[in-house]
Amino acid sequence: MSEKKPERRDFLFTATYAIGAVGAGAVAWPLIDQMNPDASVKALASTEVDVSNVKPGKTITVLWRGKPVFIRRRTQEEIAEARAVKMEDLIHPEKDEDRVQNPEWLVMLGVCTHLGCVPLNDKGDYDGWFCPCHGSHYDTSGRIRKGPAPWNMEVPKYEFVNANTIKIG
Template sequence: MSDQKKVNRRDFIYTASTVVGVVGVGAAAWPLIDQMNPDASVKALATTEVDVSLVQPGQSITVLWRGKPVFIKRRTENEITEAKAVSLTELKHPEKDEDRASNPEWLVMLGVCTHLGCVPLADKGDYNGWFCPCHGSHYDTSGRIRKGPAPTNLEIPKYEFVNSNTIKIG
């Protein structure tokens, strides 16, 4: 009977030692894992709110979000009509204007050329949209690639209208 007690006592010591060891490793690893989370300054850059109350039809503004330019354009009726009239068969990267602008009056997109990351110029090019002078990519009034080496349309970030004068990007 005393042999049976020694075995049980030994099993308990092994189990208790294992549990203490696992808890110790977890306690030592937690700070190392937790430090990989983004700090407060990075979290603050995750979204930005932009007041667009002073932007008139036909005008565009550029804001920074996550270190990248974002073009916000208040389009005129002619620009909206022109963008909607484009046949998808004419486009290198087919996307409807309605899918790119939730509110047709406002177009919000990253101002980074999809060819090599240059910043296109507004109201330039063959399609009265954006033109990247570095390699000659032409974008239309919906930010869709129409001509040049860029493979895809200008990217649309996640955004929402907080109210009629404020757009939240991110």
């Protein structure tokens, strides 16, 4: 049995297929790459907030993805009050411990879950937030306590970069 010798034709076929594959990749790459988010969207994906100047009992509001985010440095009394609430008293039962990473800091979207209004801080029947548009009352953990809102205010993904910086998103 004799070995088949490579012919010039075999080389031309292989080279043609390789060049065709590279060409197809070069054509497909811009089409695939254009589906990625642009730099402005990536920039909005997360934000870092310096919280070193926030005193206990005070709230700051920052924008993230075009929505207000409330960052509150809670007092020991507010923490104790939020943790003392019975789950059966809540419209949307959720423990305070599940809503915060550090009990001193509450981070949540500042959007009423009824119709998307921005609630007022330190107002309402539970000394938390009050939405004057339709009368939803939230407690010091951002949980709905009274009114038409069906859910607690949402807690976004966040982490503590260091003792003075919170990264949202």
